[in-house]
Amino acid sequence: MSASDQPSLSLGASFFRQFLRHGKALAASPADLLNPLLFFFMVVTLFPLGLGPDPERLSQMAPGILWVVALLASLMVSGKLFASDFEDGSLEQLCLAQHPLAILALAEVLAHWLGTGFLLALVSPVFALMVGLPIQALPVLVISLLLGSLCLTLIGAVGSALTVSIRRGGLLLSLIIIPLHVPVLIFGSTAVVEATRDGNAVSWLALLAALVLASLALAPLAIGAALRISLDNG
Amino acid sequence: MYFDSIAAVIDMNGHGLYVWLAYAITVTLLFWLLWAPLRQLRVRRLWVIAEGHRRAVSDEPQSESAHQRDEADKTFSDSSETQG
Amino acid sequence: MSLLIATEVAIERGDRPLLRGVSLCVESGELWQLVGPNGVGKSSLMRALAGLARLGVEGAIRRQAAALFIGHSSALKRALTPLDNLRLHPACDMPVDDQQIARALRSVSLAGYESVPVGALSAGQQRRVALARLLITRARLWFLDEPFTALDTAGCEWLEQQITGHVASGGAVVFTSHQQSRFGARQHDLDLARYVSL
């Protein structure tokens, strides 16, 4: 049965396979896809209730509100990223794959991002109008959330990999990840603020893009190491 | 010396409260930083000495009950390992 | 050709030493069972030999061939169908088409269950889906941790055939099991009681 002439799986095939597997598992439970959107929707409505309905004040704070809520939504979702893989033993098998664990884990993180952060960014204009964000700032908001959510998901994945073997690790995940989210929040919300004032949002988006590239390059290394450590602790 | 009297030192023309409050908090925290490991070392030394005596006691020919308790402990700790 | 060479392996759990000085050389065509009382460290040693655990493991472990590990957890996504689970399995090491998977599922008598989500299957059926991986792998070195648990007699016979077939074709299998020497003379036993470190 095990003829050795057959070509073994290439890295690309394994990468796509892992991406598809996580995507299908995520798509199979629509709750996981809807939860972040509903969370975003509900928490955004809290701000006018807390700060008062005055549209002038709300629209002035809109970029900050939208970005903080997007960050919290990403945080809430990051906890579940590797949880199911850890429980059903897929993580163990991932360590045995021929290809580096960091790359395969990156495939899972990207699939997870598509299902959560990406959708959030596309739907965010609806929430933006609720808090009175000027129309001309909407494109920058969507771009900043697209870039930002990828960065937040990658950093959140590092936290998730570190805390996956701890039983009630959710709170701990927030504690160790929020400080790392600060630059993303600053660059993202400032870009949208500049867009509302017709300032140069592009330079802030460029900084955000730089963070995304850095995270794409470095986060997988930390994720791979953290997953192996969590397995030893499990 | 910049100040000419103790009262001036305490008052520091109005800012004394903040300066001395900051230094007081810092001194207590630094003292705790230095004292905690020393106390921990002492506590652990006493534990090691106490453990030494317990071990000395268990080496001599024990009474029946003590022996059984050791046996029970050993098997219990073995089976508590769910899988090998 | 030796597929696995382990020299002077020591296993620690937390900071409590379990085993020390374990040396093992598995040649192709050999079948090894790790034997020892409950809690001596069979599973821990198995995971170390398969390369799953690094922390608390000392000594040199060299695997000369790709390894396959099947443990207690089945590594199956409950929401996916057996077809998807086997096609997209994280440790899958060869391109597989649907016919091969269907044949494998038929071989573990799960024909017709191809598109039923794994979550809806019974524990025994899930176990068989996990074991179906043995038919679609190129790994020559198999590590099976308690593979016979939750299997009925038919399943055990099937598994015995797979193991003997794999060993006959030049592969090697290291497994743990509660039953003693299920393969009789054809298997080598590694009694871990000799390596327990106090």
Add this chain to the structure above:
Amino acid sequence: MWSFIHKLGSPPWFFRFGGSLVRWLLPLTLILLLVGAFWGLLVAPPDFRQGNSYRIIYIHVPAAVVALAGYYVMALAGAISLIWRIKMADIAMKAAAPVGAVLTGIALVTGAIWGKPTWGTWWVWDARITSMLILFFLYLGVVALFEAYENKAAAAKACAVLSLVGTVNIPIIYKSVDWWYSLHQPASIKFTGESAIDASMLYPLLLMIVAFYGLFAVTVVMNMRAELIWHHRQSAWVRQWAGLD
């Protein structure tokens, strides 16, 4: 040289070496702290703008400087433990984390107290103080992660990864907070000014910084010694040290 590095790795040797180090470094540090505090509090002139509240600089700045340096020391120990698997590096990291956290706490508290007379509010969202607050969260994250793991060997490795990720992020965090601060409130004065401070104030400050570095080293070594004893409580050299045999 290499034999020295190698010996550092052996617990009994490090325990004795640490003991002799602490015996002279601890008194020296205490003397430096007393002299520095006396010099800064009573001898140095007050700042012409802020008056005597400026004297808090002699504990705020040293604590902030050593707290930041402490994080890098912790991350370095983590990197050594991850790369060369040296157990002593794990113990160094576990010992450095709480010390760094307390020093960051000191920097925050003294900064807040200093803000009251200067700007009339207990908490001021100044760039430096905000970055210090985030550094405090980074420290708490490492300490909390260590406590959350049951298998302490895995805990050390996990904290090593987290502190290395933190180290990469610290410059980015500091820069982004600076830009955030300068964007929203460009006009207000710098907190601990880069303005060249007068020599009569600079020397006590440098002395206190050295003292705080000494304090960091002493507390970390003492924590490590206490940890080593617990880690090897069953071994012969510990019983010998406790005076049993």
